[in-house]
Amino acid sequence: MNDFIPPAKPLIGEEEREAVSRVMRSGMVAQGPEVAAFEKEFSEHFGLGRACVAVNSGTSGQHLGMLSSGIGPGMEVIVPSFTFAATANSVALTGATPIFADIEADSFCLDPASVAASVTERTVGIMPVHLYGHPADMIGLQEVADQHGLKIFEDAAQAHGASLHGTPVGAFGTFAMFSLYPTKNMTSGEGGMVSCADDEVERLMRLYRNQGMEKQYHNEVVGFNNRMTDIHAAIGREQLKKVGAWTKQRQANAAFLSGNIEGVGTPPVAAAAVHVYHQYTVRVAQDRNGFAAALKSEYGVGSGMFYPVPNHRLKPFMADLDLPETELAAAQCLSLPVHPSLTQGDLERIVEAVNALARAGA
Secondary structure, eight states: OOOBOOOOOOOOOHHHHHHHHHHHHHOOSSSSHHHHHHHHHHHTTTTOEEEEEEEOOOOHHHHHHHHHTTOOOOOOEEEESSSSTTHHHHTTTTEEEEEEEBBBBTOOOOOOHHHHOOTTTTEEOOOOOOOGGOOOOOOHHHHHHHTTTTTEEOOEEEEEEEETEETTTSSSSEEEEEEEHHHHHHSOOOOEEEEEHHHHHHHHHHHHHBBBBBSSSSSSOOOOOOOOHHHHHHHHHHTTHHHHHHHHHHHHHHHHHHOOOOSSSSOOOOOOOOOOOSSEEEEEOOHHOOOOOHHHHHOOOOOSSOOSSSSSGGGGGGOOOOOOHHHHHHHHHHEEEEOOOOHHHHHHHHHHHHHHHHHOOO
16 A cells, blocks of 8 residues: 555754754753744734734643633633634633534634624623634624624634735734644644734733743732743744745645545635635545545545534533534544645545545445
């Protein structure tokens, strides 16, 4: 059988290794000048027009973003159920309550109509997830937010470089979190980056990540040790130089797959949206799990199921809700390889495998 095609493949080159060595030789490995430079360069590269704060993980960034935005006990934040648990966790960790709304069928992102129906007197915010690299309907969500006086927070963990109507993801909300985990579109080894809409959110982010202090031994809030190291920032700075070309390759790979795959539902792209294809997610109407197993065993093609258990069915958040599009996506969604390491032969084998299994009704 041909070599296995993995569903994801982190790309770490000599430039990243040399950057790590440079930091190690400098003797300053904790948060320092590399982190400060990475924060500035990240904002500039993605055209965010706002300050960014680096932290040690995407989940940390989301949690601290919530705290910095004043979210706490007695409040509710509307989130999708079809996402990784960190989205709801970041709300719950503040003492607030995540309220689950349904998604749109095409984008897999929060449905503004479902969000509007979920608003209560305790609702203070909406947190869309730009899932798989496709931007959420920020126009529709902003209309709901404006109508009810709510804040918007962005979970942009998978959406580096995505945009809607020319506005980059990460420039809409009170804050936006980008993950820098190894399998994301770019990485710092581990880490997160948070774009902040105003000076006070930025100031609080910097306090919370550093034990609650700007000046040593003068703690202003109860904080955390969520700092990014200079080692990780050095990796991220090198990845910033490459992520633009990687994104174009992901988009080209996705275009080839969409132009040739038959028998399964390929991902549409909304008008005026730029999709960065963290995942290329199709819908398999029958026996998705068997389809994935056959892809691997018969064709050596890896795939991923994100997310087979909706958040509202997880033990910490168990709720009896009617979220039909969420349930359908959880049962049907399968993410095929789209990463920039794929060769033309890999892409052709993925197409061959998917089309053959779809014809066979696997």
